[in-house]
Amino acid sequence: MRSLAIISNQAFSLVNFRGALIHDLAQAGVKVYALAPDYEGDTRAAVVALGALPVDYSLTRTGMNPLRDCLDTLYLALLLRRLRPDATLGYFIKPVIYGTLAAWIARVPRRYAMIEGMGFVFTDDGGRVSLRRRLLRGAVREMYRIALARAHRAVFLNRDDTNDFVRGGLVAVGNSCCIGGIGVDLAEWSPAPAVKTPVTFVLAARLLREKGIVEYVEAAARVKRKHPEVRFVLLGGLDPNPSGLSRADVEAWVQAGLIEWPGHVEVQAWLAQASVFVLPSYYREGVPRSTQEAMAMARPVITTDAPGCRDTVVDGDNGFLVPVRDVDALVDRMLTFIGEPELIESMGRRSRALAEERFDVRRINIKLMQIMEVDVGKRGTRGVAATEAVS
Known part of the structure; x- marks a missing residue:
């Protein structure tokens, strides 16, 4: 070609x-x-x-x-x-x-x-x-x-x-x-030190209901009743999609003290502040790029047992899978990390290992x-061997 x-x-x-x-x-x-x-x-x-x-x-x-x-x-x-x-x-x-x-x-x-x-x-x-x-x-x-x-x-x-x-x-x-x-560039998205205090959950997505944002905020409200020091960050911009959330919706959550919302920003610096990456999506994802980035930065993941999302987590190894729209299960897994903060580091290491293996x-x-029948051996691609099998 x-x-x-x-x-x-x-x-x-x-x-x-x-x-x-x-x-x-x-x-x-x-x-x-x-x-x-x-x-x-x-x-x-x-x-x-x-x-x-x-x-x-x-x-x-x-x-x-x-x-x-x-x-x-x-x-x-x-x-x-x-x-x-x-x-x-x-x-x-x-x-x-x-x-x-x-x-x-x-x-x-x-x-x-x-x-x-x-x-x-x-x-x-x-x-x-x-x-x-x-x-x-x-x-x-x-x-x-x-x-x-x-x-x-x-x-x-x-x-x-x-x-x-x-x-x-x-x-x-x-x-x-x-x-x-x-996939992600594993050199660009390198591991960051684990964050255990305060425990900080981060969700990065377009602001669509199907991304599980409402469930994330409901979980934040419940967790904060017991652990008000825990941070919940929402990254992403408003979207014209029919299921997009309104600015009024998101700003009301911010004013209530449930979440932080810096808007559409570069996520890398925010993932460095994260303890756990959360994506409670029921959107028909491919394989979420945001989750791959979080894994590369050695962040454990809570996501749903839904197409695409389930491909990023080995349940109990580098994070947890929860049923879609199940706020109770989401809260339970968040509380697991709060109660056992050592999992933030150990599961984060497993996320990085899986990212290196898969992404x-x-x-x-x-x-x-x-x-696409490109001659990958012609000039190479940054030193990666051109011998991978196509599945």
């Missing part, structure tokens, strides 16, 4: 989630076009620094407007015809569906799709599924089926999603593979590049 167009719905994600991959592709001699609809000066410069060419295109990140989406797909096909890449890689729902279809229309020789979780449409909110949600799920499933039939390989992050897509007839068994997460971004990038 000489050139690749990576198609995203958000420029920031190209740097934050695909930065290491872009760098490693460029090091392997691949010309990378990085397509996004919302470039600004800083993100454009960051993509250039990674070794890619930033390319603007039109796409609405959220919502469904069939006419607009069809026009955007056609314009994207024309753009790809002009760029003439050897392959495309789309990630997130719209780039996977519309990007793959556009690449097929443009006759791009190889087309790859990365499914990073099932997302909002397929997340069960615990109540009765509305007719609108059922219709939307049906429409998205059909669009996935059409698009993935035109992809040469569909790449998944967890086995649950892989199996769901195969069982649902959305992708053929021979066209799917699972890489187990996008080394360099090894994962080699798997992904092998899937």
